[in-house]
Amino acid sequence: MTRTLVVRLDNAGDVLLAGPAVRAAAAGSDHLTVLAGPNGSAAARLLDGVDEVLEWTCPWIAPDADPVDADEITALTERLAERSFDRALVLTSFHQSPLPTALLLRLAGVRWVGAISEDYPGSLLDLRHRVDGDLPEAERARSLALAAGFELPEGDDGSLRVRRPLPDVSHLVPTTPYVVLHPGTSVPARAWPVERFAQTRRMLEDTGWTVVVTGAPGEKALTELVCDGTAAVDLAGRTSLDELAAVLDRAAAVVVGNTGPAHLAAAVGTPVVSLFAPTVPAARWAPYRVPRVLLGDQDAVCRDTRVTRCPVSGHPCLTSVTAADVLRAVEKLCGCVGSDRRGRLAEEV
Numbered sequence: 001m002t003r004t005l006v007v008r009l010d011n012a013g014d015v016l017l018a019g020p021a022v023r024a025a026a027a028g029s030d031h032l033t034v035l036a037g038p039n040g041s042a043a044a045r046l047l048d049g050v051d052e053v054l055e056w057t058c059p060w061i062a063p064d065a066d067p068v069d070a071d072e073i074t075a076l077t078e079r080l081a082e083r084s085f086d087r088a089l090v091l092t093s094f095h096q097s098p099l100p101t102a103l104l105l106r107l108a109g110v111r112w113v114g115a116i117s118e119d120y121p122g123s124l125l126d127l128r129h130r131v132d133g134d135l136p137e138a139e140r141a142r143s144l145a146l147a148a149g150f151e152l153p154e155g156d157d158g159s160l161r162v163r164r165p166l167p168d169v170s171h172l173v174p175t176t177p178y179v180v181l182h183p184g185t186s187v188p189a190r191a192w193p194v195e196r197f198a199q200t201r202r203m204l205e206d207t208g209w210t211v212v213v214t215g216a217p218g219e220k221a222l223t224e225l226v227c228d229g230t231a232a233v234d235l236a237g238r239t240s241l242d243e244l245a246a247v248l249d250r251a252a253a254v255v256v257g258n259t260g261p262a263h264l265a266a267a268v269g270t271p272v273v274s275l276f277a278p279t280v281p282a283a284r285w286a287p288y289r290v291p292r293v294l295l296g297d298q299d300a301v302c303r304d305t306r307v308t309r310c311p312v313s314g315h316p317c318l319t320s321v322t323a324a325d326v327l328r329a330v331e332k333l334c335g336c337v338g339s340d341r342r343g344r345l346a347e348e349v
Contacts, residue, residue: 004029005080005088005110007101008036009058011186012043012241013260014137016267017288018091020158021141023049024150025089033083037062042241043260046162046267054079060100073104080108089148090115091141094131094284095306099124114148116140134283159289160267166246172235173247178210179330180248180265182256183226184219187308190257192275192318197226199323200255204330205230212251214244214261252334255326257318258285266290271333273326277310277317278303293329295321 004025008018015036026032026049033052034044039062041055056076059065088110090098098115102124105113114127121128129147131140142158145151152158183197201211210233215223217237227234239247244261248254249268256262257275265272271291276282278298286294300317302310310317 001030002028002087003031003033003083003085005033005035005083005085005105006091007088007105008034008040008044008091008141009056009061009101010037010093011039011260013186013263014093015040015043015047016160016162016260016263017137018141019047019160019162019267020138020152020156021089021091021145021150022047023156024142024145024152025148026050027153027156028150029087033085035080043264046242046245048161048163058101061096073107077104077108080105080110085110087112087148088114089144089150091144092116093137094140114144116144134281136286136288137284138288140284157289159269160263161269162242162245162264162267166249166268167240167243169239169243169246169250172233172238172243173212173250174210174233176210177252178212178233178250179204179334180212180214180251180254180256181226182214182254182259182261183222184215185257185259189279189302189307189310189315190259190275190277190318191315192257192321193315194222194225196319196321196323196326197255198228200326201226201228201230201232203323203327205232207327209252209330212247214239214247253330255330262287273329273333275318275321275326279305279307291333293332295325295329 006022006025008015031051034050035054036044041053044053059068088105090101092098102113112126116129129144181197185191204211212233213223213226215236220236223234223236245264248265248270251270253271254265255273266287272287274292274294276294276296278300279302297317297320
């Protein structure tokens with residue numbers, strides 16, 4: 001029995017982008033485990049091909065992590081050793097090193113380890129894969145799986161996807177066609193102003209759309225500002241991740257920044273109006289293989305800096321985008337209200 005471990009220790013969006021690589025590894029394994037961080041474990045459970053999910057807060061990946069704890073490291077290596085993995089793929093973003101994680105896997109007795117690494121790995125890696133250029137993150141991860149001998153099964157086109165069936169959310173969402181607004185982001189530098197979301201909600205409603213506003217429990221104050229006491233449906237804190245996937249799956253389009261729900265929308269095939277701050281490259285991180293309109297100044301001074309807070313007064317890369325721009329983007333993707341054309345049109349702006 002071939003047992004494979006895939007490691008992706010970042011946020012939910014990162015784990016969703018690993019989906020094609022995970023499916024390839026699962027197709028070549030009898031049992032597949034994903035080791036994920038606390039912000040990514042729910043997403044890992046949504047991926048096809050996953051038999052088990054282990055959760056661990058990695059001190060060299062997680063933001064604001066606690067200091068490295070030797071006892072915690074020992075406990076994790078023991079958990080991994082109990083499972084006797086034959087192979088492991090360590091998936092990272094381009095700015096991360098896989099080598100600390102590879103060392104941990106060696107201590108756990110994993111017999112074969114592959115990763116993308118610019119650094120000399122010594123005996124830590126059996127496969128040191130190299131990637132050039134700005135490949136989309138999903139393809140970057142999938143290229144590692146392919147180099148390790150894992151191929152997607154016939155008929156799998158490599159798009160993002162989640163396990164189905166999704167939960168029934170008919171009690172949460174309207175029966176009329178609706179657009180989802182998701183104003184929250186994982187870091188402030190990627191946030192479109194909340195007043196612009198409120199303006200967009202008003203313009204969408206004026207043109208006949210029903211609006212659903214989504215958010216995490218801690219984003220309730222933000223979503224209330226967007227809804228502003230209107231008939232818009234406020235779902236902040238009311239959905240699990242799989243329920244959020246089902247809400248997005250039913251939507252005509254999703255308006256969202258560069259954050260996890262953008263990739264969740266892509267994984268259910270819903271068109272995305274992407275309010276994309278250029279702090280990371282859109283070529284790598286924009287919603288993958290889904291109809292989309294990309295908005296935001298991709299040549300702004302914050303380009304490729306990975307800053308978490310905007311270094312420029314007024315946040316011009318995103319404040320240059322108006323509510324009217326977003327309304328036009330929704331119309332390009334969806335046509336008129338009630339149209340059956342969802343997803344047929346896409347444009348990069």
